[in-house]
Amino acid sequence: MSTQAVVTQGRPQPEPAPRTMTRRTAMLIQSAFLIALAVVSLIPVLAIFVGTFQDGNDVIRNGISFSIDFSTLGFDNYVMLFTDSGYYFQWFLNTFVLTIVQVLGTLIISSFVAYGFAMYEFRGKSLGFILVIILMTIPFEMLMLPLYVQVNDLQAADQYWIVVLPFLAQAVTIFFFRQYFLGVPKEILEAGRVDGLTEFGIFFRLVIPITKPAFAAMAILNGMTIWNNFLWPLLVLRSPEKFLLPIGLNTLLTPYGNNYELLIIGSFFSLIPILILFLAFQRFFVEGMTAGAVKG
Amino acid sequence: MKRLLYNQRLAPYLFILPFLVTLVVFWLVPVGRSVVMSFQEVLYGQATFIGTQNYERLWRDPVFWKAMFNSLRYMLLTLLLLIPIPMLLAAIINSKIGSARVKNFFKSSLFVPALTSVVVAGIVFRLMFSETDSGLMNQVADFFGFGPVRWLREDLTGLMALLMLTVWRWTGVNTMYFLAGMQAIPSDYYEAASIDGAGRVQQFFHVTLPNLKPTIVYVTTISVYGGLAMFLESFMLYAGNNSPNNQGLTIVGYLYRKGIQENDLGFASAVGVVLLLVVLAINLTQLTATGTFKKEAMR
Numbered sequence: 001m002s003t004q005a006v007v008t009q010g011r012p013q014p015e016p017a018p019r020t021m022t023r024r025t026a027m028l029i030q031s032a033f034l035i036a037l038a039v040v041s042l043i044p045v046l047a048i049f050v051g052t053f054q055d056g057n058d059v060i061r062n063g064i065s066f067s068i069d070f071s072t073l074g075f076d077n078y079v080m081l082f083t084d085s086g087y088y089f090q091w092f093l094n095t096f097v098l099t100i101v102q103v104l105g106t107l108i109i110s111s112f113v114a115y116g117f118a119m120y121e122f123r124g125k126s127l128g129f130i131l132v133i134i135l136m137t138i139p140f141e142m143l144m145l146p147l148y149v150q151v152n153d154l155q156a157a158d159q160y161w162i163v164v165l166p167f168l169a170q171a172v173t174i175f176f177f178r179q180y181f182l183g184v185p186k187e188i189l190e191a192g193r194v195d196g197l198t199e200f201g202i203f204f205r206l207v208i209p210i211t212k213p214a215f216a217a218m219a220i221l222n223g224m225t226i227w228n229n230f231l232w233p234l235l236v237l238r239s240p241e242k243f244l245l246p247i248g249l250n251t252l253l254t255p256y257g258n259n260y261e262l263l264i265i266g267s268f269f270s271l272i273p274i275l276i277l278f279l280a281f282q283r284f285f286v287e288g289m290t291a292g293a294v295k296g
Numbered sequence: 297m298k299r300l301l302y303n304q305r306l307a308p309y310l311f312i313l314p315f316l317v318t319l320v321v322f323w324l325v326p327v328g329r330s331v332v333m334s335f336q337e338v339l340y341g342q343a344t345f346i347g348t349q350n351y352e353r354l355w356r357d358p359v360f361w362k363a364m365f366n367s368l369r370y371m372l373l374t375l376l377l378l379i380p381i382p383m384l385l386a387a388i389i390n391s392k393i394g395s396a397r398v399k400n401f402f403k404s405s406l407f408v409p410a411l412t413s414v415v416v417a418g419i420v421f422r423l424m425f426s427e428t429d430s431g432l433m434n435q436v437a438d439f440f441g442f443g444p445v446r447w448l449r450e451d452l453t454g455l456m457a458l459l460m461l462t463v464w465r466w467t468g469v470n471t472m473y474f475l476a477g478m479q480a481i482p483s484d485y486y487e488a489a490s491i492d493g494a495g496r497v498q499q500f501f502h503v504t505l506p507n508l509k510p511t512i513v514y515v516t517t518i519s520v521y522g523g524l525a526m527f528l529e530s531f532m533l534y535a536g537n538n539s540p541n542n543q544g545l546t547i548v549g550y551l552y553r554k555g556i557q558e559n560d561l562g563f564a565s566a567v568g569v570v571l572l573l574v575v576l577a578i579n580l581t582q583l584t585a586t587g588t589f590k591k592e593a594m595r
Contacts (some may be wrong), residue, residue: 023393030388031398037385038405044420044464045408047432051423063426065435109314116311120304128312130589131319136318138572139525139578141548145555145568146326149333166322169315201305228413228527236557246415253419253535267416274411280402289410291471 003188048268052077056260058065077265086259087240098244099226102164106222108214109168114177115203119189129178130259139229148235158238167232173218181207213287221288222283224274235242245270263281297367308461308586324561327572330355343562350566360567363550364543370458370546371523378514378519385467387500403475406468417465418532422448423455425533433457448534451543458544461529466522470515475512476506513586524575527552547571 045065053073117129147166156162184207192202232245237243252263278285300306334350336343354360389399424432429444438445446451489499527548531537534544537553551571555564583589
């Protein structure tokens with residue numbers, strides 16, 4: 001994409017007509033507009049950052065605002081976060097471990113399934129893949145009740161494996177990996193077979209190493225979704241010490257809450273791992289999140 | 297065992313097995329049970345068949361239609377906002393003029409909201425749309441000479457808050473979709489158009505827009521999907537599933553209320569079945585019309 005930009009920029013530009021504005025003015029107006037919009041876009045995140053230095057009850061009562069009384073700002077909330085924040089770091093740890101386990105599981109299982117669809121001809125393949133597409137286009141919200149009822153009947157609630165297991169063979173991720181594997185030359189399979197590898201050995205030893213970018217993009221996308229996942233864990237998890245960050249934070253948002261400081265600073269801290277990853281791997285974020293728009 | 301691992305005919309079935317098991321165990325069987333339950337009254341674990349009474353009750357419930365109206369209205373408005381605006385922004389980024397540094401900063405900043413969870417975004421927006429005159433949006437209102445507004449108490453202002461939350465979170469992502477689509481259009485198309493005397497605006501309508509069709513179709517699809525399934529945004533903004541006159545209640549919120557909050561499983565199953573059928577009808581029409589099945593399943 002960048003090469004094209006270079007090419008078009010290198011092209012000689014026609015002289016602007018006298019009455020239209022000059023390129024410089026146009027550029028200034030454009031930059032001012034884009035920067036203004038970027039700032040507006042960042043305001044909510046900046047607002048909650050400022051909120052971490054304010055009194056929680058004041059913030060909840062008066063809302064987030066532009067007018068900040070600087071004399072009231074302080075680090076009390078930070079002290080509270082690291083000394084007296086109840087289950088907060090337990091939730092943080094739970095979310096962290098669960099995210100890593102679920103991302104690894106999803107990548108392995110979903111790519112495994114996708115490989116079957118991409119590399120082989122077999123009876124029922126079309127039907128199978130149509131089912132992937134249909135499942136991909138049904139929002140989980142529409143399927144939550146049957147699964148919830150099933151989980152309750154099996155008395156499987158409040159356990160992490162039930163948070164994770166239904167989503168390891170994940171339709172969107174399968175779809176993306178299949179697209180990617182379709183571009184892998186089939187000769188690799190033949191070469192692997194000649195070398196005496198099993199069909200699965202070919203996948204794990206030959207194909208995964210050459211499709212790492214796809215794994216990176218999907219790791220980021222799934223990691224972000226799982227870190228922020230709310231609805232299903234909310235339905236499954238019951239004990240406070242097992243909560244994940246979004247559920248835990250949500251429990252603090254009650255009219256009778258007495259820990260609004262934690263709600264605000266905790267919300268802000270929950271953004272930090274994702275923000276760090278984003279700054280480090282921005283390209284993979286954009287690739288992962290726009291992966292659904294399939295080319296060809 | 298060894299023979300199994302080398303068997304090329306069996307291998308594909310073993311590869312797709314995890315998907316089939318997941319599909320059956322976690323989706324098909326529960327949905328099937330749900331269909332059965334939708335014809336039952338379920339009280340304290342005792343189920344009695346009551347024919348189509350649940351469906352009749354649903355048809356007559358004004359709250360269900362209110363929720364349906366809210367969801368459809370929200371979906372249509374997000375389509376009207378989250379397609380033209382990101383398209384325009386992508387066109388600005390894609391234009392030849394302007395500084396690349398500013399554009400990169402803009403792209404990153406616009407993407408940050410998509411990284412936040414609904415929970416955090418909801419908390420922040422709830423606080424921004426606080427009723428007090430010191431709340432951020434009321435300060436904005438005050439600047440324009442009105443207010444303070446009790447944002448979340450009134451239907452239209454509540455809807456506005458909800459839409460702003462959604463637009464805030466998704467503009468960046470949709471802009472990236474459109475930008476990718478625009479950058480895939482060969483530059484000679486534009487050169488040919490400009491030789492024919494087309495100006496910038498004409499080029500946009502005669503070159504960019506027609507070539508962007510696949511992206512527009514895709515973004516429309518995910519917006520319809522997201523719009524109909526919207527629940528958590530409202531749930532967080534109103535700090536729960538209850539809002540004045542159910543102004544924030546969506547169809548999924550209705551399902552959640554009946555099934556999970558009121559534990560009225562027979563009736564809620566009927567709600568779930570109806571919603572699933574609505575979504576399936578929309579999806580299948582759309583997938584067939586865009587030729588996705590033919591294109592994807594046949595290769």
